Amino acid sequence: MRTVVFREHGEPADVLSVIETEPTDPLPGEVRVRLTARPINPSDLLWIRGRYGRAARFGPLAPGAPPVAPVGFEAAGVVDKAAPDVRLRPGSRVAVSADGTWREYLNVSVADVIEIPDRLPDDLACQMTVNPMTANLLLDDLGLAAGDVLLQTAATSTVGRMITALARRRGIRCVGLVRRRHHRPTPSDDDAVEVLVDPPERAREQIAVFAGVGGVTAALDAVGGATGRLALDCVRDGGRMTVYGMLSGSDIAVPPDSLVFHGVNLDGFWLPERMRTMTPEEIGELVRTVTDQLTHHHLHAPVAGRHALADVRDAVRRAESRAGTGKILLVG
Known part of the structure; x- marks a missing residue:
């Protein structure tokens, strides 16, 4: 699968690369999600530059591989495989809030996914958690x-x-x-x-x-x-x-x-x-509120363009140079 990474902090268009990695089976409490849409947010670019609120974790994605850091904090997709102890079934559409979403497949705890209704398209669902x-x-x-x-x-x-x-x-x-x-x-x-x-x-x-x-x-x-x-x-x-x-x-x-x-x-x-200060009940209410706001168009999350993961360098250049409104999405 294609995975976007960087090996050192710097300008995103200079340091990002796309490598091939192998999907793995989800552990207990996890699902494997086939990701379909990911926004480019300012926080993603700060992370790549080394100016985000937490340090990047560089490590090998496979035995013997050189250390890299993953990219991306939110996305939308479809559950591809679920651990036996997980309620969500394959085919469920979800929004994902987790590290490393700029890839094709991601194993993630069920606590970090939100099941989304069919009436909420991927363009909106991938932007709902930030x-x-x-x-x-x-x-x-x-x-x-x-x-x-x-x-x-x-x-x-x-x-x-x-x-x-x-x-x-x-x-x-x-x-x-x-x-x-x-x-x-x-x-x-x-x-x-x-x-x-x-x-x-x-x-x-x-x-x-x-x-x-x-x-x-x-x-x-x-x-x-x-x-x-x-x-x-x-x-x-x-x-x-x-x-x-x-x-x-x-x-x-x-x-x-x-x-x-x-x-x-x-x-x-x-x-x-801020989310760490909230109870599960408060987070659940916030999720319901945001889903309702996006579904009923009380909030708008426009899209300015779409790029394939393989074109990530062009995508980040466009995200930083465009004069219009709306997010650049990485799709596929």
Whole structure:
């Protein structure tokens, strides 16, 4: 089977390779899944560059093989074989949340698969375990009320658009910092506006006018660097900013007076760690919520293109260079 790996950290288009490995039988408590669709997420690219929240584990995939690290954190597919003690049967469609999904077959614990309904296509199912769950949990953790103002960076990313959609359903007013204008707000759409990052002074003025006397209640930052600092500067006294990404690769310069004198609460969010704080019942409810949101189109997970596993280098180049919205999927 084809398996995407890397032997050292670096630029994804330079260090990724496709090798042939042999599928193995699932162990007790596992299923073997024939994977059919896998999104390219920013976390995947951070992992390859060695900048993700946990270190890559380099090891041989077969006796005598050189050490490699697998790639990919989510996917969708069909159960190919199940251990005797597992309820899921071959043919069951599943979403997978596990390490190493950029391959054709993957053995995975049943705790890391979600059985999906036929009405949820692979294009959506393969994206359900990262972005939609992140969007829901970020909003839940902020605890914003109707009329509050939420500022986002990377507002036109897939997760950014999901957060906006969920927030607007709760009556939260949304403003997004973007690098380029995607649409101009109209009077009927003035509760979800886009503000260009540059020039920063103009961005601050526009955000202040939009937020009004109440100011920006909270900010969500997926970029870091100067953009993250701009978002922090816009949060009102006693407000909150949560950082959940690092797309710029640069640190946020945090002025102490923002924390000491203005009482801004600054924290971070990492989905795997957040999920570890949840009970099985809470996770089950989140899964049901996300499935319903995707099925009924309350959340959109657009696809910008599809590439075969063998074309993974071209796929990651496209994922990083495209100007449009939507994920690049690795299929087949």
